[in-house]
């Protein structure tokens with residue numbers, strides 16, 4: 001009889017100190033997140049040095065909480081998985097070094113995980129993945145379309161050339177004098193307004209799956225400034241709705257085109273911006289009549305940074321035989337295609 | 342009793358195993374290389390060479406700063422995690438105190454260990470051996486070297502300076518303190534991890550969860566935020 005597999009995952013790439021334990025690749029045995037958002041709000045964004053300091057304060061508390069939630073001891077774990085990158089280097093270093101200390105102390109395999117692979121695999125906690133598939137990754141640092149033909153194999157078919165979608169949200173929110181993080185505020189405001197302002201859509205060259213949001217961001221800022229100079233008032237709800245409509249239209253259209261071209265069975269949505277109500281509704285509408293493709297969007301708690309996603313991706317990597325030694329370093333610019341083999 | 346000592350707080354990387362009043366082994370390098378890549382393999386190698394396993398350890402002692410923010414966090418994170426998961430006492434020791442302990446044991450005067458902190462500033466403190474025990478005279482602090490030297494110029498005792506960063510400040514110290522200043526040999530500038538282990542050997546374990554580095558300085562953003570907040574509430 002095969003024993004259950006337990007993977008402990010650690011995630012510290014940005015401003016959440018997170019530890020989770022996943023059973024048999026898909027079941028959450030523990031999922032603990034210590035968020036620093038209240039601390040960073042004071043600065044209007046994540047301050048790397050402050051984030052690193054908070055991770056040191058939280059790390060053993062969060063590990064202990066995860067083990068007690070799962071009612072497990074280290075002896076029962078199969079491996080320690082940790083986010084190797086990308087992310088803030090000082091922040092990543094805390095998770096990486098804690099993971100190495102645990103692996104050494106208990107003589108457990110150490111499995112390095114790509115943060116975005118984690119976001120994509122959060123979907124496996126909802127439903128089994130059906131390959132081939134396309135994942136739309138949208139977060140504060142990333143906007144990508146990733147094609148997967150099988151477990152643990154990632155092909156980036158499109159990515160942002162400038163700002164990530166989440167970054168554009170935060171900058172536009174700042175223009176509208178909203179507190180950090182701006183994404184949820186824009187989303188909420190957009191529900192109250194209508195997209196009456198004409199803003200650009202960056203389709204880029206014919207057939208490209210890449211994204212660009214800096215032009216849109218500038219257009220929003222210009223619209224606000226021009227209105228101010230003319231002494232006019234733009235309803236912030238309408239501006240938020242117009243901005244959101246532009247972002248979502250490009251994301252959804254490019255995803256639809258990739259789904260058709262690659263003939264996939266599933267569309268996965270991943271990353272913090274997947275929490276956006278407007279995006280969820282637009283994707284649901286776009287794929288409602290397509291019975292060949294299953295659309296999967298994780299619940300909010302699995303869209304934002306967490307360690308359950310790292311442990312579940314770690315489970316697949318563990319089975320593929322991917323291991324790191326005690327010299328594992330934080331890798332802030334880690335490429336997702338590195339473990340394709 | 343088997344103590345594992347870890348120091349990644351400055352350029353020097355150090356690991357030591359101290360067992361029953363005997364130094365089993367020490368590993369020290371003074372290189373501008375990545376501590377995150379090298380410290381765990383160094384611990385693993387030293388323990389393997391000394392034929393010790395994690396379960397043999399009875400205490401973890403770590404250099405808690407001052408020093409490089411990132412460097413000290415690497416050592417502290419590893420020390421915290423090891424101590425917590427192996428259920429061992431954790432002791433933090435000042436990175437400057439380790440330097441002072443490694444030299445000046447037979448010196449009749451004060452010891453000023455120092456690390457450069459850029460823009461003319463140093464991390465330093467004042468220590469002395471009394472009846473074979475290292476005592477703190479002035480706490481660890483961050484200040485301009487010229488201000489520190491001016492303060493020490495008043496002292497009645499000679500001062501022994503130690504630390505690899507003396508090469509940056511030696512001329513200035515000589516100029517300001519003259520014969521009052523003595524300088525340690527280059528073989529004494531690397532903090533000895535065995536001294537770290539010894540300093541921690543008779544200290545009580547600290548609360549592991551709340552253990553953090555001694556940065557001395559607030560994060561820059563935090564300091565600015567407090568300043569701005571102070572201005573608002575004061576005015």
Ligand SMILES: [Zn+2]
Pocket residue numbers: 115119139271272304305
């Ligand atoms: Zn993320």
